[in-house]
Amino acid sequence: MNKQIRVRYAPSPTGYPHVGNIRAALFNWLFARHHGGSFLVRIEDTDRTRYVEGAVDAILDGLRWLGLNWDEGPIKGGDYGPYFQSERLGKYQAAAEKLIADGFAYRCICSSERLEELRAAQTAAKLPPGYDRHCRDRETITGEGLKSVVRFKVPLSGNTTFNDLIRGEVTFDNSLLDDFVLLKSDGFPTYHLANIVDDHEMKISHVIRGEEWLSSAPRHVMLYRALGYEPPLFAHLPMILGTDRSKLSKRHGAVSIIDYKEQGYLPETMLNFLTLLGWSLDDKTELMTIGQIIENFSIDRVSKTAAIFNVEKLDWMNGVYIRDLSLDEFTDRATPFLTSGIPEAGDFDRVYVKNALALVQERVKKLGELRDQPELTRFFFTDELAYLPADLIGKKMTAAPTLAALETSLARIEAMPEFTIDAMEISLRSLAEELELKPGQLFGSLRVAVTGQNVSPPLFETMAVLGRERTTKRLHAAVAKVRQLLEQAGL
Template identity: 40%
Template sequence: MSDIRVRFAPSPTGYLHVGGARTALFNYLFAKNTGGKFILRIEDTDLARSTDESINAILRSMKWLGLEWDEGPETGGAFGPYFQTERLDTYNKYAAQMLESGHAYYCFCSQQEKKEGDEAQQGSKYPGTCRSVSLAEARKRLAAGEKAAVRFKMPDSEIKFKDIVRGEVSFDGSLFGDMVIIRQDGVPTYNYAVVIDDALMQITHVLRGDDHISNTPKQIAIYEAIGFKMPEFGHISMILGPDGSRLSKRHGATSVEEYNKNGILPGAFVNYLALLGWAPEGDREIFSKEELMTEFSLSRVSKSPAIFDSTKLKWMNGMYIRSLSDEALLDAALPFMISAGLVNGEEAKDKREWLLKIIKTIKSSFDLLTDAPARAALFFREDYEIKKDDPEVARYIENKDITAKVIEFITDEINSMPEYNPAGVKAAIKKAQKTLGFSGHDVFMPLRVSLTG
């Protein structure tokens, strides 16, 4: 067991999306590869947008992906609580410490002034209007009923760090304004709360998307002001759509739950996500989760953006479908078959052996679980409609000479079999081609039309 501790800290303002899932996966694989701990923390300080529904959706998605957390919601741990809204006293404690040390100050600017001056919202530098207000004067104004936020004094010096993925990175601290760390309503801001949480939870490596890279110097400054031990930082490149723009709904599904509903297997999704920004040795592409845990290394994480290819994911899902046992595939496909009305829950139990035969028959013909009902539907119908408008079908209806000869020949061969079995049917079809002098197409099509329409 190593001392490595990593975390995934989503905000519950929506569903778990592809980018977040990839970040969670890389943290999980790094922890498992090194014998470390994987922590799940919920950053729910956006009170207006955070919902219980989103929390539940995130937890469901993490469980579906198989990313079990060592500490966090439902699991507990020595460094909880794991919801930020349950840690407000802790944030206030360290804010008070920085007020006393001079690293922070009360800001009495109006909401409009803060909105205009706070670089976190407007990309402009806060002019430092309240920097000169002493702590003693601020306390008098607070006692008189004035409202205040708490701002952190950003240093003017260069802030450098070595990024695990990108190498040396530096920022000019003078370009940042003094950021709000506690709002007037007492709720901490992201860049402050995340430092307190990561430090107290003894996080050793912060691995996240590169959209956070500009937050890192602000967080480093807070680490240094409080005297916390600094973690290592690594920023993973973003995921793009096929057109080179940031992945969004116009490229298709974006949330993990959508991929679940669209018939993707969790193993295939994890496998595919792992290859978005991480390159294994050699040209191998199919990995079980256990193999990924063994193979994964941060040294092979790319700086370049990854391209999300839905066609490649579908292909990989088909590979996983065909690698499953018939039992496992039936279990995975049954919810979709039940939803399509082919079978109900009770029938699924009573007719399991028959359903297994169906799954075995159709296994090689679909790449998504959502396609299983259409492939299996034939076995649930007593009759079918012949597609007479299909040119291929029409040809064999009209050419009764070919169709009649094939049906008669195959029927005689099957009736003469000592025991009916797939190998015997295959042999009969080959014999028909040779004896009748027909192409494989001219033998298979009459059979298909006769059996399935």
């Protein structure tokens, strides 16, 4: 491309950044990185009535978590901050005045009550809602304290056509558009005016945004022309739907990107997954590094059809990425989740924690499972195991043979020259044969004795991590429980 690539992500802080919003940021960032261009972040905070406290921080935290770094902006704290539209009001007001002076806009003094009555009448008459241009041809409006907005004079006939890099030529009938507001009565611009002025001043070459903005594109093209600006190139990304092909909602997984971080998805998973929501390398490749994605990313491979958000696929992909982590890296990323769910895990040294986590790395699909399902690992970090004596009784066994099996296992473990996984497996498998038990019967009792539950990581590996002292201590406690059970039964 001959034009210098400059793109922007321009969220409104009216809520936390959701999947579709962040997907747009990602595609802009990938496009800029592929072409060696610039990626800007601009907070469109001119709608003060819908401003959500904390939303800006959530937006920036989400970008930083994903590694979507931006290239310029006002320096704050030694780093680039985003641009804020609320700090640029004079530019929009000047543009509105220019449009009025050039005959492309006018002041409107219609009250909110009149506009509500107009909408009600249009609805009753089954007409499309829209401003009736009541103030369009009035003389200059004056008056002490008179509130007014500035509206754009949409041509009453003809078409507005532009080229979309994804959809090709797109045409809108001007007669179906009303005279939209550019500047509100409080002096703040609407999205339509502010983003046109900013995109021009910031020399944005490509506007890559969601399909929901396609209907606004003719208004923006008109504004570019009226202001004498060269329009950027447009690319409207496909919608994201749930697996039932309905509009994406929370029940499909459409939550804030920060929620995915807190659930324990890896940022590299999210980058890979979100990239595939509307773009593909080919018809078979699903797992790609960010370097591979940047190298191959292009707008012409973005689909026109809606993308499907599949949480099951996301979970599968995250599991693959987790398993591909080195044990040290998995430990680094997993430990904050682990200690959040099991605070006492923070009292153990890194080597022990790493050995414990090594046994669950293959099973975990989200790091948050270590916090939300503490039973996965709690037995590594506490000797207070919550189980009933009856839980120790093996399948198709009674208390007496279970006691014998536990006592003999304890003796074998205490007498082992080396407390290793191989030594335990050889010794205890042969013990099962000697006691005429199935391995599953013996190992089931031992698993409850050393972990307090019926399901755990591999038994011998678990015992090796616990160590001989803690393992035998737990077996002594299990033996005492079964003896108590027999005594209570009078046996």
